[in-house]
Amino acid sequence: MPAKWIFCAERDVASRREAIQVRASHSKMSAPSVPTGVIVPMPTYLFSATVTLAKPLDPIPLLEGGVRIVEPITGGTIEGPAFNATIEGGVASPIIVKGDGGAKAQMAYIYAYGHASDGSPFYIEESGIGSGATQNTRLIIQVGGKYQGLQTMYVLGQPTVNEARTVASVECFSIPLP
Incomplete structure (x- = not known):
């Protein structure tokens, strides 16, 4: 392991x-x-994002097995040396599957949008895999203005969610490209 x-x-x-x-x-x-x-490669800390999650929809059963959970993002913040912004909305919609041994895997799919501190609109796509407790994700950040350089970075995220599933946060790091 x-x-x-x-x-x-x-x-x-x-x-x-x-x-x-x-x-x-x-x-x-x-x-x-x-x-x-x-x-x-040595990761460099970029920012921390925190979002507020609304009550999820009932689980959606998938034909292939597992369920999709849809959790609306009602707002949040991004703060750090490389990016500062206000998250205005989005959705977290993980797919959860159970293996033969009862172990759960969660495939994370998160989408968020808002405005950066310089007024530029942004859109973030985050996806990854792990258990509900530990995950690694990749963020694709689409933004202009003084933050447009984020579009050229490979950004690794490590999300966590509180026990009540009302607040999620993700620590974000850039991984240098060769």
């Missing part, structure tokens, strides 16, 4: 190296060696 990534909000290299050392020390398996010439 692979070790969990531990990301730090600090953007300095020493903190990131420390996070990787912590990750390696928490691993039950020895860390694989990196071949010569391979550069391990």
Whole structure:
């Protein structure tokens, strides 16, 4: 079983190296060696997004198995060194399936829109997979103005939802492209 990534909000290299050392020390398996010439990408903290979720619709059964849950996003905020914005609406619509052993997998699909702090409209598509408790997602951000550079980044998200499923948050990091 692979070790969990531990990301730090600090953007300095020493903190990131420390996070990787912590990750390696928490691993039950020895860390694989990196071949010569391979550069391990280091994530950079971009922003944190928090949304308010309304009452979900009743689960929608899917013909292939599993259910889709539709949860309206009624608002939220994005704050961080790379992006500041107000989320005006959207929808979270994960598909939840159970395996033969009873384990659940959740495929996340989240869509949000609003206005950036410079007045530019934005649209975010987020998708990924994991359990209900831990997930990794990819965000595709469409925005102009001073934030248009976000459209060229590979953005990794780590979402969490409170127990009542009324508030969700996601910590977002850029992964450098080769």
